[in-house]
Amino acid sequence: MRYAFPFTAIVAQDEMKLALLIAAIDPSVGGVLVLGDRGTGKSTAVRALAALLPHMAVIEGCRFNGDPRTGCSAGSHCSACSSDKAGGVRHEPVPVVDLPLGATEDRVVGALNLEKALLSGLKEFEPGLLARAHRGFLYIDEVNLLEDHLVDLLLDVSASGENVVERDGLSVRHAARFVLVGSGNPEEGELRPQLLDRFGLSLDIETPQDIKTRVEIVKRRDAFDRDPAGFVAAWSAAEAETRQQLVDARARLSGVASPDHALERAAQICMEAGADGLRGELTLVRAARALAALEGDSAVSDQHLRHVAPLVLRHRLRRDPLDETGETARVDRAIREVFGSSGERHVI
């Protein structure tokens, strides 16, 4: 049995945890981009969140992570679901799929199953990483070093929730709804602005410089490494509470209202910050709604917008490649302009 580090035991990094929670509540927010140094707990947090989520029901043998309630999206291309003895259900942990840096396009989207084609002449679709990440997380370390066309493809699929394959004489489409989490260090190369814009949320992460926090991180991780079972057991109550919060938030999400004045505020913030396009506003409202659902509120309020605005807008500002002015500062200024300087950003 392998254990994941408990999500609730992660010290500090509140912004990253919030961004991941929002993306887990409403995957249509788009991916999360985490920029920062190595060893800051990015990968740990993603795995922890996946482990926190309740197990999902999957059709027995289905390699597209088909949901028993809605059926498999690949139809006749899924050997398990098209056969007569389909119908079993197994419960599986939410998948976290790593995308290796050198991955080829056919491994990502899926391709013709060579073995079957060559040995028995059968034309069968071999699902790729996207199928495996369906209903879970797709984690890309060093996304800034990934080839542009792959990033493009991934963002496309994560936005549409569907993977369309037209290659090797195959014509397949299947559902691929996942939370895309990209991480990278901007010092090692930048992401194209066109791609930046398509991540839903982004944040800069750094190691806490406060020694007390660092000591706490080391203590907890060390305790986990020495006795994973005991550590996970000790945190199980906190985990269960957060899990319930998440499940409730997901159930509540569709009922959260976004009144006109909130939409107006969202538009104002985007205009003031100078974010191009409408994607920013859409995402801002969605993220605020997810936050409202998480906090148990019935409608989006200024507080929610204010809290998520930096996450949503930071990477959407029109920018000069040579300009180094902090994006966070610019978003904060816009927020102050819209809301006035009164009131601190609240913390959940």
Place this chain on the structure above:
Amino acid sequence: MSGDAAGADTVWSDAIKAAHVLALDPHGIGGIWVRCRRGGAVEQWLAYMQQCLKADVPYVRIPLNADDGRLLGGLDLASTLGAGTPIVERGLLAEAHGGIALLPNAECVRPGTLYALAAALDNGALAIERDGMSVRIESRIGVVALDEGGELAAPALRERLALQLDLTAVRAQNACAMPVDRTSLERARAALASVDVPAEAIEAICSACVALGIGSMRASLFAIKVARASAALAGRETIENEDLAFAVRLVLAPRATQIPAEQPAEQPDEEEEAPPPTEPPGNESADTTNKNEIDPQHLDDLLVAAAAAALPQSILDALRSGSQANRRKGAFGRSGTKQKSQIHGRRLGARRGDPRRGSPLDLIATLRAAAPWQTLRRREARTLRSTQVQDGMTHGMHIRAMDFRVRQFKNKRETSTIFVVDASGSAALHRLAEAKGAIELLLADCYSRRDHVALVSFRGKSANVLLPPTRSLARVKRQVTALPGGGGTPLAAAADCAVALADAESRKGRTPSVVFLTDGKANIDRKGAATRDGAMVDALSAGRAMRLSKCPAIVIDTSPRPSVQSGQFAAEMGAKYVLLPYAGAHALSDAVKKIK
């Protein structure tokens, strides 16, 4: 001299202890990264380390060219086709489970291998999704990565290996290893889990990390684990200063990005400066009595001092001169760009090859190649049928490994622009500021072309690579803005440096071009002597070398009036010559575009 020898001895005794620590818990500490010279002490160290391992612990060498099939395991395509049933081969990483994976020449390892190793180190297991298999294999490995060349292994790998050791200074004849004391190793392994880690020790490690500018939390965790192993080896029940000092030397010091000297030294006692000498692990020091006397503040200072003392000279130099050698773009991305041509670009046709080496299979061409053989192969299969009844053998296509055709692509090469900036006194006097402005203009062009940009500056006696090729234009701009001026004009050195850099770039598969910004008034020759004539002769010969390297170049003359020298220099290089005062923003960027 004797000081060097003593230093090498300390390194060697640290190396011996590192082998013990590694043998205790290879996966827990990730492994060790060793810089070494071929034929140096590394062979002895590896042999010793192997002896330290338990007899049944696997020790697997990962060859440079190991492909994913060999590394992760998968279908053995050739034998599968031959036998007609799927034949699965076991991967190297699965074989190394619970033991050591040795990675020689870690600096030039494939990105795919790096990824697999990183995943195994992080998760202790690998998910394999290939050839129609979907399995999860256990792979709790420790990695021993060797760097024999001047280049460093990818940061993503180094980050995950706790120990870092530099054996380049240790000579083979000084590396005498005593026989391994197995019983004490066994005792230490049993005691490892029960070693107590005092809170002060964690605090001391964390503040040492902050003082040394180490961002990654992995470093602190590794340091604690290594200190614990060190205590267990010495037979102690709790971590003590000596263990921490060892961890700082081998885990934290090599990762430092800043010199801790700025820390206010509250206790300027000389005795604290030197790290305590490492005792042989078998020699138990019996000072468990003073464990309650650890004074946190004192300990912090002690560790920082120990780290400062253990910083290798090369790192110190790099840190002092402000260039962050450790922040270089890693091999991860670099070799990724090389691979590009295998997988996309303009299609060129098909050729024979193994589809699992990265190039995609061209199914139609494969079938076409197999077609003429079908009658023969079917007849062959029919004669086999009496001994081996296989369904797929008598009907359907018969395809053998020799039929495989893979697609080939032609890819547009990436470009890189190398800026060589004259920061000498004469240039500074005239128009260094304007040159800086011109560079910023050109950078915007580089951005739109997605160029890699490198920055070389020359002044005084030599030329320096301020920034190795990067895509982060913000960094280039920062460096250009901070560029100081003054001193002689070593134009020959600058041209030599540019040739070397351009050569390195083209070997990486990029197309380099060089932009010189100079007034051409060379007055320092290749030897560093200040002779105007000799300097010019050298500069022109360096220019010819540049022309021979066939790297397109442009000289932007920064002197107020056209200078004869820079014209000559440009002509010798076969470079385009532009005079800065007349080159407006557009003329400049046009000129640079045209040399591509």
